[in-house]
Amino acid sequence: MTTRTLDTTTKPDVERAHKHSSLRRWATTWGRAVVIALAFGVQLLVLIAAVTFFAEWSSAILGIQTALSIIVVLFILNGKRETTYKLAWIIPVLLVPLLGSVFYLFYGAVVMTKSQRARLDTSIERAGEALQLLPPVVLPEGKVSPTVWRQFTYLENTSQYRIFNDTDTAYYPLGELGFDAMIEAIGKAEHYVFAEYFIVEGGRMLDRLIDAMGAKAAEGLDVRFLYDDLGCFFTLPTDFRQRCDDAGIAVIPVNPVGLGFTLTFQNRDHRKILSIDGKIAFTGGINIADEYINEIERFGHWKDTVLRLEGPGAWGLTVMFLQMWEIASKSHVDYAPFLPVGPTAIDPPQSSGSDVPAVSGQSGRGLVAPFDDSPFDEMSLGSDSYQHLMQAATRSVDIFTPYLVVSDAMITQLGDTAKSGIQVRIVVPGIPDKWYVDLATHSYYRPLLEAGVEIWEYTPGFIHAKSMLVDDHMGMVGTINFDFRSFYLHQECAVWMYKSPALAELRRDVEATLAVSRQVHLEDLTDTNVVKKMLQAVLRVFAPLM
Numbered sequence: 001m002t003t004r005t006l007d008t009t010t011k012p013d014v015e016r017a018h019k020h021s022s023l024r025r026w027a028t029t030w031g032r033a034v035v036i037a038l039a040f041g042v043q044l045l046v047l048i049a050a051v052t053f054f055a056e057w058s059s060a061i062l063g064i065q066t067a068l069s070i071i072v073v074l075f076i077l078n079g080k081r082e083t084t085y086k087l088a089w090i091i092p093v094l095l096v097p098l099l100g101s102v103f104y105l106f107y108g109a110v111v112m113t114k115s116q117r118a119r120l121d122t123s124i125e126r127a128g129e130a131l132q133l134l135p136p137v138v139l140p141e142g143k144v145s146p147t148v149w150r151q152f153t154y155l156e157n158t159s160q161y162r163i164f165n166d167t168d169t170a171y172y173p174l175g176e177l178g179f180d181a182m183i184e185a186i187g188k189a190e191h192y193v194f195a196e197y198f199i200v201e202g203g204r205m206l207d208r209l210i211d212a213m214g215a216k217a218a219e220g221l222d223v224r225f226l227y228d229d230l231g232c233f234f235t236l237p238t239d240f241r242q243r244c245d246d247a248g249i250a251v252i253p254v255n256p257v258g259l260g261f262t263l264t265f266q267n268r269d270h271r272k273i274l275s276i277d278g279k280i281a282f283t284g285g286i287n288i289a290d291e292y293i294n295e296i297e298r299f300g301h302w303k304d305t306v307l308r309l310e311g312p313g314a315w316g317l318t319v320m321f322l323q324m325w326e327i328a329s330k331s332h333v334d335y336a337p338f339l340p341v342g343p344t345a346i347d348p349p350q351s352s353g354s355d356v357p358a359v360s361g362q363s364g365r366g367l368v369a370p371f372d373d374s375p376f377d378e379m380s381l382g383s384d385s386y387q388h389l390m391q392a393a394t395r396s397v398d399i400f401t402p403y404l405v406v407s408d409a410m411i412t413q414l415g416d417t418a419k420s421g422i423q424v425r426i427v428v429p430g431i432p433d434k435w436y437v438d439l440a441t442h443s444y445y446r447p448l449l450e451a452g453v454e455i456w457e458y459t460p461g462f463i464h465a466k467s468m469l470v471d472d473h474m475g476m477v478g479t480i481n482f483d484f485r486s487f488y489l490h491q492e493c494a495v496w497m498y499k500s501p502a503l504a505e506l507r508r509d510v511e512a513t514l515a516v517s518r519q520v521h522l523e524d525l526t527d528t529n530v531v532k533k534m535l536q537a538v539l540r541v542f543a544p545l546m
Contacts (some may be wrong), residue, residue, distance in 0.1 A: 013352060023303060043468060055471065069097035069471045069506040080378035084407040085488060088542050119327065120376055127323040128160030130335035134312050137165050137367070144367075147392040148474065148498055152369050154388060158381060161371040167313035168365060169495075169502035171305065171477065174508040175286040175464075176293040178306020179205065182274050182282050185308075186212040189276045192222035192338065194321045195275040196254075198479075199287035200227045201235035201417035206288050206294045214247030222250075226324055228269040229253040235289065254330045266377045269324065270490035272479050273317050278340035281314035283307055283478055285371070285402075285464045285492055292464070300461020302430040303513070305400070307477040307495055307502065309368060315340060316370030320493055323372075352537035366500030380487040385496060386468055390417045390424075394472045398510045400465040401482040402433070404441045405543045410482070411444065415451030423454070425515055426482075429460040437483075442545050449522050456517040463513070466494075469506050471498050475508070484543060 004354075004511060067263065072093050076086050093100035141517025143370035152163045168198040186193050186209075193216050225244060227236070230251075235474035237243075244251040254269040274282040291298035309317065318338060328331040373382040390397050390413055397417060406414075418424040432438035447454055466486075469475040480486045497503055 009336075014298065023051075023253055024428045036087070047356050050479075055199050058076065065097040069093050072101040076104070081488060082383075082391035082407045082409060084543075085484060089181055089543070112203045114150070117345070117376075119330070124160060125321050126326075126333075128333070129163055129314065130322070131160060133336065134164075134315055134340050137163050144498065145213075150393065150497065151385070151388050151474075152367070152498075155369050155385070157327075158379060158384075161316055161319075161368055161369065163369045164311070164313035165367055166365060167309055167311035167354035168367050169368060169497065169500045170308040170310075171509070172201075172284075173305055173505070173512070174294075175284075175302065175306065176295075177265035177302075178282065178284060178286060178308070178417065179208075179293050181306070181308055183208055183212050183516070185274075185276050185280045185282070186216060189221055191277045191341075192224075192275075192523040193411050194224050194226075194273070194318065194325075196226040196269070196271055196277040196321050196324060197288050198228045198231040198268065198270045198272065199289055200232045200237075201287075202240075203290035205293050206240075206291050208358035209288060210243055210247055210249070213249050216403075217248030223248060223482050224321075224325060225249050225251040226254055226269070226321065227251070228329060230268055231270070231287075233257065252325065254324060268490050270479055270486065271320065271372075271493045273321050273493065274313065275318040275321055276529050278315050278318045278338055280308065280310045281317035282309075282372075283485050283495060284319060285466050297430070298462070302461060303458060303465060303466040305462045305467060305477060305509070309370070309495065312340075312497070313368040313370060316368075317493070317495075321537050324334050324491070324499055366503075367498040368500060369496040371494060371496065373486075373494070375489050375491060376424050382492055382494065383407075384489040385476060385494070386410075386415050386480075386482075386533045389468055389470045389474055389496075390414070390478065392474060393417060393422045396423045396433075397425070397467075398469040398507075399424075399482070400463055400467045400513070401426065401480045402462065402466070403437055403483040405483040406438060406444065407415045407484070411447055411451075414448060414453050416451035424452070425454040425456060425510075425514065427456045427458055427510075429461055429462045430457040430518065431461045433462055436539065439532075439536055441537040443540050445520060445523055446522070449520065449525075455520040456514055457520060458513065458517050460516055463472055467506060468502060469510055472503060472507050473505060473545050474505050477502075503522055 001016070007050045028446050062088050071089055073288070076089055078091070079086065089100075089104050156162050170181070172181060193213050195209070195213065213225070243250060255267065272283055272286060285304040286306055288293040291302045294302055319335065322333050322335060322338060325331075354509045371381060373380065380439060388426055414424055416425075428441060429438075432441075466480050467475065467477045467479075468480075473498070476494050476496050478492065480494050486492055
């Protein structure tokens with residue numbers, strides 16, 4: 001009787017609490033979205049009204065619009081962006097000169113104010129100096145092949161990041177396995193724990209992470225959390241900031257979404273980084289939401305991957321976090337106190353009779369180069385690195401990506417690699433998360449298949465992993481999708497690897513994933529729906545704007 005009475009009396013309280021939480025969540029997500037949308041709408045209406053008024057008042061406005069569109073088109077054409085990306089913006093600029101030009105300025109161009117650029121340049125310079133706090137790697141002549149030498153030389157010459165040796169690596173083929181390793185590593189932290197994620201959503205994964213990080217904050221460690229404001233716009237729990245404050249976790253949003261047009265609205269922080277004491281660091285595809293560890297089912301089985309670095313290479317990811325913290329907090333960061341100290345739990349390397357590191361479970365040594373790909377320069381380090389890896393292939397190229405929305409240059413590179421007799425296999429989702437991106441992805445199937453590229457669809461569900469494996473001894477794992485946003489608009493990170501036994505684990509994962517995937521053949525492309533083909537053609541042209 002007592003138990004039954006207790007259940008009856010508490011149920012309304014639970015429902016009221018849930019209703020209150022739902023209302024609060026609506027107010028802070030959809031309510032905020034409505035306010036921002038209205039603000040954007042008002043700005044657009046004012047702009048349109050001004051154009052209309054002046055057009056009636058003076059025919060000179062038409063000439064001004066035409067001149068503006070010509071200037072913007074020349075600016076686009078003379079930029080260093082990929083041609084496909086330029087074309088996608090030139091069309092709306094020519095069709096709707098003033099509005100198209102304004103939208104390009106705020107959403108297509110990577111433009112910064114003078115103070116923003118100065119702050120960014122200063123942070124880049126200081127991050128570069130911080131990376132030099134560890135001794136540089138000096139490789140004897142002939143230690144690596146010329147093609148590999150060119151790759152990491154290019155990385156060092158085009159970014160402040162550098163190559164590291166004596167670094168253990170571990171590859172986790174599922175998000176839940178990687179997350180367990182992350183929680184375990186946090187539990188062993190002695191000095192600090194830093195986390196940086198694109199999406200944060202309430203659930204078991206976030207609860208475990210806050211509990212683990214909060215426990216370390218209670219011990220007096222420096223614990224910090226960065227999240228992308230737009231990436232978390234509809235997912236961030238209403239009490240997240242308060243929970244972090246209560247747990248002693250310092251938290252800052254990156255690039256906050258405001259009520260007006262901003263010059264960096266599109267340039268989101270898509271990175272995923274966890275650093276512990278500068279000795280251990282994780283990256284990969286997983287965000288902080290339950291589908292990433294299959295606690296809930298969303299688009300079938302969610303396949304993601306995690307890479308763990310232990311040793312000097314972890315410092316590279318740590319510096320990335322601290323640089324972003326400096327930018328987001330608009331404060332000065334002293335890197336020296338965060339330099340890893342004491343033993344790194346790395347055993348001396350064992351001779352295996354060759355220059356290939358011995359494989360021991362998931363761990364081992366090799367050369368690693370963590371690098372950051374910024375939208376605030378005129379290159380795509382992610383796209384270039386993928387292409388350089390393909391150019392170095394002699395037998396095989398295996399790619400995991402959730403999105404395949406690429407430039408003509410990348411299609412040509414993939415096709416040329418396959419035509420050279422190299423097996424090129426791309427695994428994409430069997431159950432997509434965005435119908436329009438999936439439709440655009442399918443539009444690339446025919447030219448790739450005709451060139452000899454193999455396309456496989458992960459039939460159990462959605463693959464969110466971002467990786468490339470070349471000839472078993474070179475590869476990359478990180479956050480960089482095969483799409484325009486990752487290549488040109490988002491802040492990304494990845495780890496380039498050479499002869500690291502983590503790549504052997506990636507090879508096993510590739511084969512296991514292909515075993516449950518469906519290969520797409522040219523004869524499968526029998527859809528003659530004219531409307532669908534027209535929609536795909538439009539999506540192909542405007543793919544860079546998705």
